[in-house]
Amino acid sequence: MKAVELAKSYNPKDFEDRIYQGWKDKGEFGPKKDASGEHFSVVMPPPNVTGILHMGHALNNSLQDIIVRYYRMTGRPTLWVPGTDHAGIATQNVVERQLKKEGLRRQDLGREKFLERTWLVKEKHHDIIKSQLEKMGCSCDWEHERFTMDEGLSRAVREAFVTLYERGLIYKGKYLVNYCPKCGTALSDDEVEYENMPGKLYHVRYPYADGSGYITVATTRPETMFGDVAVAVHPEDERYKEIVGKLLCLPLTDKKIPIIADSFVDREFGTGMVKITPAHDPNDWECGRRNNLEAVNILNPDGTLNDNCPQKYRNIQAVEARELVVKDLEDGGYIVKIEDHAHDVGHCYRCHTVIEPYLSDQWFVKMKSLAEKALAALENSDIVFYPRRWENTYSHWMETIRDWCISRQLWWGHRIPVWYCKDCGEVIVSREDPSCCPKCHGTSLEQDSDVLDTWFSSWLWPFSTLGWPEKTDDLARFFPTSTLVSAYDIIFFWISRMIMSSEEFLGQAPFRDIVITGLVRDIQGRKMSKSLGNGIDPLEVIDQFGADAMKFTLCYMAAQGQDVLIDMNSFKMGSRFANKIWNATRFLLMNLEGRNLVKVGEDEYSVMDKWIYGQLNSTCLAIRKAMEGYRFNDAAQSIYSFFWNDFCDWYIEESKQRLLHGTDDEKDRAISILMDILESSMRLMHPFLSFITEEIYQKLPNHDGDVIVASYPEYDGRRCFEDAARLVSSLQDVVRTVRSVRSNLQIAPEKKLKVVFRPSAGFAATDLIRDELVFVSSLVGASSFIVDSGSAQPVDGAFPANGLGYECFVFVRDAIDVDAEIARLEADTAKAGKSLAAVEAKLSNEAFIRNARPEAVEKERAKKAEFEEKIRKNTEHIALLSSF
RNA sequence: GGAGGAUUAGCUCAGCGGGAGAGCGCCUGCCUUACAAGCAGGAUGUCACAAGUUCAAUCCUUGUAUCCUCCA
Numbered sequence: 001m002k003a004v005e006l007a008k009s010y011n012p013k014d015f016e017d018r019i020y021q022g023w024k025d026k027g028e029f030g031p032k033k034d035a036s037g038e039h040f041s042v043v044m045p046p047p048n049v050t051g052i053l054h055m056g057h058a059l060n061n062s063l064q065d066i067i068v069r070y071y072r073m074t075g076r077p078t079l080w081v082p083g084t085d086h087a088g089i090a091t092q093n094v095v096e097r098q099l100k101k102e103g104l105r106r107q108d109l110g111r112e113k114f115l116e117r118t119w120l121v122k123e124k125h126h127d128i129i130k131s132q133l134e135k136m137g138c139s140c141d142w143e144h145e146r147f148t149m150d151e152g153l154s155r156a157v158r159e160a161f162v163t164l165y166e167r168g169l170i171y172k173g174k175y176l177v178n179y180c181p182k183c184g185t186a187l188s189d190d191e192v193e194y195e196n197m198p199g200k201l202y203h204v205r206y207p208y209a210d211g212s213g214y215i216t217v218a219t220t221r222p223e224t225m226f227g228d229v230a231v232a233v234h235p236e237d238e239r240y241k242e243i244v245g246k247l248l249c250l251p252l253t254d255k256k257i258p259i260i261a262d263s264f265v266d267r268e269f270g271t272g273m274v275k276i277t278p279a280h281d282p283n284d285w286e287c288g289r290r291n292n293l294e295a296v297n298i299l300n301p302d303g304t305l306n307d308n309c310p311q312k313y314r315n316i317q318a319v320e321a322r323e324l325v326v327k328d329l330e331d332g333g334y335i336v337k338i339e340d341h342a343h344d345v346g347h348c349y350r351c352h353t354v355i356e357p358y359l360s361d362q363w364f365v366k367m368k369s370l371a372e373k374a375l376a377a378l379e380n381s382d383i384v385f386y387p388r389r390w391e392n393t394y395s396h397w398m399e400t401i402r403d404w405c406i407s408r409q410l411w412w413g414h415r416i417p418v419w420y421c422k423d424c425g426e427v428i429v430s431r432e433d434p435s436c437c438p439k440c441h442g443t444s445l446e447q448d449s450d451v452l453d454t455w456f457s458s459w460l461w462p463f464s465t466l467g468w469p470e471k472t473d474d475l476a477r478f479f480p481t482s483t484l485v486s487a488y489d490i491i492f493f494w495i496s497r498m499i500m501s502s503e504e505f506l507g508q509a510p511f512r513d514i515v516i517t518g519l520v521r522d523i524q525g526r527k528m529s530k531s532l533g534n535g536i537d538p539l540e541v542i543d544q545f546g547a548d549a550m551k552f553t554l555c556y557m558a559a560q561g562q563d564v565l566i567d568m569n570s571f572k573m574g575s576r577f578a579n580k581i582w583n584a585t586r587f588l589l590m591n592l593e594g595r596n597l598v599k600v601g602e603d604e605y606s607v608m609d610k611w612i613y614g615q616l617n618s619t620c621l622a623i624r625k626a627m628e629g630y631r632f633n634d635a636a637q638s639i640y641s642f643f644w645n646d647f648c649d650w651y652i653e654e655s656k657q658r659l660l661h662g663t664d665d666e667k668d669r670a671i672s673i674l675m676d677i678l679e680s681s682m683r684l685m686h687p688f689l690s691f692i693t694e695e696i697y698q699k700l701p702n703h704d705g706d707v708i709v710a711s712y713p714e715y716d717g718r719r720c721f722e723d724a725a726r727l728v729s730s731l732q733d734v735v736r737t738v739r740s741v742r743s744n745l746q747i748a749p750e751k752k753l754k755v756v757f758r759p760s761a762g763f764a765a766t767d768l769i770r771d772e773l774v775f776v777s778s779l780v781g782a783s784s785f786i787v788d789s790g791s792a793q794p795v796d797g798a799f800p801a802n803g804l805g806y807e808c809f810v811f812v813r814d815a816i817d818v819d820a821e822i823a824r825l826e827a828d829t830a831k832a833g834k835s836l837a838a839v840e841a842k843l844s845n846e847a848f849i850r851n852a853r854p855e856a857v858e859k860e861r862a863k864k865a866e867f868e869e870k871i872r873k874n875t876e877h878i879a880l881l882s883s884f
Numbered sequence: 885g886g887a888g889g890a891u892u893a894g895c896u897c898a899g900c901g902g903g904a905g906a907g908c909g910c911c912u913g914c915c916u917u918a919c920a921a922g923c924a925g926g927a928u929g930u931c932a933c934a935a936g937u938u939c940a941a942u943c944c945u946u947g948u949a950u951c952c953u954c955c956a
Contacts, residue, residue, distance in 0.1 A: 587918030743925035847939035
């Protein structure tokens with residue numbers, strides 16, 4: 001057999017793109033036609049089509065890719081559906097910003113032209129996103145790619161809307177919505193972000209209508225007083241019991257408003273009296289509804305005061321009107337005082353403009369019955385969150401859910417499938433575009449101008465992408481999906497709603513396992529954001545370290561649900577590991593020269609062979625368990641320590657003896673086992689380091705097809721080789737002990753010394769050490785390594801060291817720092833003394849002997865013996881050293 | 885106001901009812917014929933604080949402190 005040449009250093013750019021293209025060309029990402037068993041399917045949380053993927057996407061998609069590749073290799077029919085989201089407001093904002101640079105508004109183009117332009121922007125950004133996902137190595141099935149405004153998904157949106165309407169779950173109503181004046185649209189409650197901001201609290205006198213004095217109310221927004229319809233006090237507030245029902249004069253107007261009682265009033269806040277402005281405050285809105293109060297809207301859609309206000313203030317922006325109103329109130333003697341007052345102000349989650357509560361016509365979904373089904377799904381364990389603690393958050397949201405405002409005053413999105421007949425006023429809600437009014441047969445129909453909230457399409461994602469409402473094969477085969485991986489910031493927006501829609505339309509949960517990842521933050525724990533400039537571009541990471549290094553590092557750091565704090569340097573970890581894999585492979589492939597691969601039977605295994613196979617085997621088990629619990633960091637750590645610490649540091653090192661100096665037969669057997677482990681390792685590591693393992697796998701003489709579709713190594717209970725594990729562990733201990741002596745004495749590596757190894761009677765690894773004498777000698781730099789089980793060898797003048805069940809004597813004649821070594825031994829003895837005292841205290845405690853598990857007691861006894869031996873030997877060694 | 889999370893090595897973080905861990909960083913020595921992106925050795929911790937449960941607590945319970953997030 002010929003050696004295989006590998007480039008001298010690991011350079012992911014040499015092969016990552018090529019490998020990805022190869023997988024794509026061969027159609028490896030789609031579900032195998034002949035795969036059997038339970039399906040495994042995942043839908044990718046669709047990124048906003050106008051966004052560039054950030055590290056959060058990298059984390060999320062890396063984890064999905066790991067899961068998907070893992071299950072694909074276990075042989076299950078596996079599907080990962082990619083796609084993008086039309087992101088109504090965000091995308092429309094992008095296009096409007098472009099227009100603004102050209103001095104245009106969307107109205108100048110008109111709806112149709114504007115949408116044409118938006119589609120172009122969408123296409124461009126979509127291509128960027130797709131190429132980013134490809135660069136990352138995501139093994140999603142591009143044949144199944146979807147976009148929320150695809151024809152099929154649009155049909156699903158209509159089906160959902162009309163079905164809900166038919167079930168009486170959709171209604172249009174006057175409602176106080178969160179209105180973003182900049183985006184010009186209503187927002188759902190969840191799309192409002194609150195931020196504590198400085199403001200003022202104005203204490204204003206409202207005189208009694210009968211002239212008998214005045215009361216004082218506190219408000220942060222005096223300009224809304226023209227919309228006041230009442231002043232409320234707490235019903236149990238003793239101070240104000242007498243005045244409930246009295247009328248007040250609204251200053252600056254000739255309006256009369258009553259004093260009412262409502263328990264939502266906070267008695268401690270301000271004067272304990274609040275003005276009620278139902279059209280401009282959510283709490284007041286609720287209060288107004290409870291008390292049958294009119295809602296007086298005082299704003300125009302552009303944020304100026306309207307005709308419900310006195311002439312003087314009309315058509316002035318609210319902020320300016322406030323100053324004017326305050327001045328007039330002051331002039332009229334109505335202001336008692338003005339205090340600084342910080343309070344939470346709602347901002348648009350897209351453009352961060354201050355939200356204005358605004359009374360308007362909107363479409364809503366009644367959420368109560370939907371939420372009940374979604375809650376039941378959790379109670380029945382149809383869905384499970386990883387980690388579990390998110391289940392509380394989910395239930396709480398479901399229990400306190402409010403109706404969902406789904407209309408948006410935008411152009412980019414799914415048009416609401418409602419038409420109004422201009423002739424008879426009939427409202428038509430239809431799956432198909434109607435050509436005439438079903439009631440009067442008039443043909444002048446006008447479609448509702450609003451579009452639906454983007455989440456109204458993405459909440460259907462797990463089944464709309466599989467063809468729903470059609471009864472497709474995909475739907476039958478891959479629904480419900482298996483696992484959803486998402487960050488916690490969209491549990492409410494998206495995850496919860498998917499569960500509701502799926503329960504409502506398909507009668508089952510859309511997925512079982514919900515994996516909630518942390519957020520990616522910078523090294524100081526701050527969110528990565530454009531304004532801070534602390535973002536890390538995944539493409540830059542890939543450029544610098546490779547996609548495998550990025551994925552492995554993220555996986556290694558993604559402890560269940562914890563935020564991931566990273567900087568550029570973090571990725572060195574994955575990069576070094578990949579380099580290690582590369583070089584270990586390079587070494588092994590070099591050694592193929594002139595060799596024949598042979599089958600080595602289990603009965604021919606050496607202890608070291610058994611050990612490495614056992615380590616491989618237990619790693620398989622560890623990974624399986626980690627994957628089942630979505631403990632990605634555990635899986636990554638298992639792989640890392642197996643490949644690097646076990647395979648490279650010990651097994652390959654041990655093999656070198658035979659590889660370099662063995663007979664042909666020994667060399668053949670050595671390389672055969674090495675190649676076998678390497679081949680298994682590539683399969684084992686492939687989900688976590690996909691490109692490098694494929695690149696290497698293709699070069700292995702013992703490979704079969706592509707690793708991406710190879711079978712995943714399975715745990716085999718019969719191949720644990722626990723005895724070998726114990727023996728090798730002892731051997732490693734001996735090596736470390738001698739090395740430590742040398743290192744402490746600063747003996748140069750090239751200086752070979754005689755070592756006498758003196759095992760105590762019970763030491764199990766004596767035979768192994770005899771068998772591995774050459775290996776052990778080379779590792780400890782011994783000129784001769786004498787196993788002295790009968791204590792026959794003189795050790796006078798040798799430097800002593802002890803370990804678990806043995807002593808070593810290193811023959812070193814050069815000047816050594818005896819004092820330092822004595823000090824070290826004394827410290828060690830003191831530490832052992834402490835440990836011994838603790839153990840003895842335990843053992844002399846009757847309660848411990850009585851109550852503790854027998855194994856625990858046994859272990860303590862063993863520890864006691866161990867510490868005693870250590871102290872005894874240390875004492876001897878100190879004496880020995882003192883005589884130097 | 886409610887809920888959740890965090891507090892372990894210099895940094896970022898795992899972990900666990902019975903002898904404190906990883907990566908990075910640091911110190912020392914090595915270019916040992918795969919890898920200096922490497923190898924070997926080493927130092928560093930009242931596991932936030934206080935009570936309780938337990939034979940045994942870094943781990944479980946409660947409280948306190950500090951920090952973070954979400955919801956209202």
